[in-house]
Amino acid sequence: MTPSPPRLAVSGLEVAFGGLTALDGVSFDVRPGETVALIGPNGAGKTTAFNAICGLVKPRKGTVHIDGRPAPARTTRLLAAGVARTLQGLGLFDRLTVLDNVRAPLIALRDRDADAKARTVLDDLGLTGLADRPAGALPYPERKRVALARALAPRPRLLLLDEPAGGLGPADIDALAETVDRLDCAVLLVEHHVDFVMRTADRIVVLDFGRVIATGTPDEVRDDPAVEAAYLGVEAAA
Ligand SMILES: Nc1ncnc2c1ncn2[C@@H]1O[C@H](COP(=O)(O)OP(=O)(O)OP(=O)(O)O)[C@@H](O)[C@H]1O
Numbered sequence: 641m642t643p644s645p646p647r648l649a650v651s652g653l654e655v656a657f658g659g660l661t662a663l664d665g666v667s668f669d670v671r672p673g674e675t676v677a678l679i680g681p682n683g684a685g686k687t688t689a690f691n692a693i694c695g696l697v698k699p700r701k702g703t704v705h706i707d708g709r710p711a712p713a714r715t716t717r718l719l720a721a722g723v724a725r726t727l728q729g730l731g732l733f734d735r736l737t738v739l740d741n742v743r744a745p746l747i748a749l750r751d752r753d754a755d756a757k758a759r760t761v762l763d764d765l766g767l768t769g770l771a772d773r774p775a776g777a778l779p780y781p782e783r784k785r786v787a788l789a790r791a792l793a794p795r796p797r798l799l800l801l802d803e804p805a806g807g808l809g810p811a812d813i814d815a816l817a818e819t820v821d822r823l824d825c826a827v828l829l830v831e832h833h834v835d836f837v838m839r840t841a842d843r844i845v846v847l848d849f850g851r852v853i854a855t856g857t858p859d860e861v862r863d864d865p866a867v868e869a870a871y872l873g874v875e876a877a878a
Contacts, residue, residue, distance in 0.1 A: 645708030646671050647798045647826040648693065653702035655688050655850075662688040663699070664850040670798065675820060675827040677837040680847035681870060686830040687728075689847070690802060693828075694718060694725060706798065716748050722797035726804065730787045734776025738767060741775050742789045749794055761789045765819065781812045788819070801829040805836040838862070846870070 646669035655663040663685045670676045678686050691697045693704050695713030704711040706721050718724075724745065732741050739758055746754035762768050765785050770778060775786050784807070791799060804820070805813050813836055820827060820840045831837050837844060837858070844861040846854040848870040854861055861867050 644672070645705065647674075647707060648828060649703075649705040649708075650689070650693065651703045651705075653689065653692055653704070654700045655685075655692055655697055656700050662850050663692065663702075666702070666847065666850070666852055668845045668852060668855060670826045670828050672797070672826055673824060674842045675823075675829065675840055677841035677844045678828060678830045678847060679832070679834075679837055679844055680853075683849075684847040685850040686847055687802070688850075690725070690800060690828075690830055693800065694723075719745055719749055719794055719796075722794075723800065724791040724794055724796035724798075725800035726787050726791045726802055728802045728806065730783055732775040732783060732787060732790075735774055737772050738762065738775050738778070738786050738789075739771040741786055742767075742793050745790060745794050751794070757795070758789075758793050761793045764792075765789045781808055784808065784812075788816075792823075796825055798826045798828070799823065801827060801831075803831055804829055805831055805833040 648670040650669065651667045653663050653666040654661070666689060678689060680686055688697060692699050693711065695711065706723055712718055712721055733744070739762065742762060743754050743758040746757055751757065762771055765788065767785060767789055770782060775783060778786065788804065804816055808816065813833065817836060817839045841858055844856065844858055845852055846861060846867050853870055854864045854867045
């Protein structure tokens with residue numbers, strides 16, 4: 641039997657901004673059900689990798705495949721291919737209610753069960769009581785949860801999370817880690833919060849200066865001297 645392809649396969653990705661090579665031959669994959677964290681110091685290329693996966697920047701070389709097929713470049717097509725993402729800036733429609741924000745991707749997909757699916761995900765994330773509030777009126781942790789709910793509403797097979805723990809306090813980070821652990825889709829997350837990454841990731845890919853310098857389980861990566869020098873050492877000294 642042919643093994644099924646990875647949910648996400650990134651191969652030989654090269655991205656340049658003028659003379660700056662932001663990604664230099666980056667390859668990694670995310671298998672079904674797996675949570676992979678992309679970490680590295682500031683400027684390592686994490687966001688650029690995310691953006692290349694979503695078609696927001698065009699690679700000079702390399703490929704991105706979703707379930708064995710070339711990744712589409714437009715958000716709605718990515719959604720239709722089973723890929724959803726959150727944004728660092730959240731990108732909520734502040735004047736719309738929480739429910740309408742979460743329903744938005746389902747409506748874009750012309751999903752007839754938009755209302756029921758949106759309400760289910762609100763329930764899963766403990767947001768039902770806020771369904772009718774304008775998203776812009778909520779405190780940041782709740783807004784962040786709404787952004788996660790919106791990404792989960794179409795029931796993606798691959799979820800891309802851009803700094804999901806950023807700006808959250810310890811209690812919200814704990815709750816988020818539990819939520820991520822419960823997800824059955826594949827997850828790729830970019831995150832600076834090392835404890836959160838160590839708790840949630842099955843595998844970690846470490847970038848430095850646009851190259852993958854290590855890949856492994858949290859324990860393997862923690863013990864890797866190159867990683868300590870490039871990233872964890874910087875964190876530890878901070
Ligand atoms: N649109 C752009 N134009 C020019 N240079 C860019 C652009 N986007 C990113 N870069 C550069 O590419 C490199 C990688 O940046 P990127 O934002 O991907 O890193 P990062 O690992 O996400 O960093 P951070 O943790 O600070 O968000 C950096 O040197 C950055 O200055």
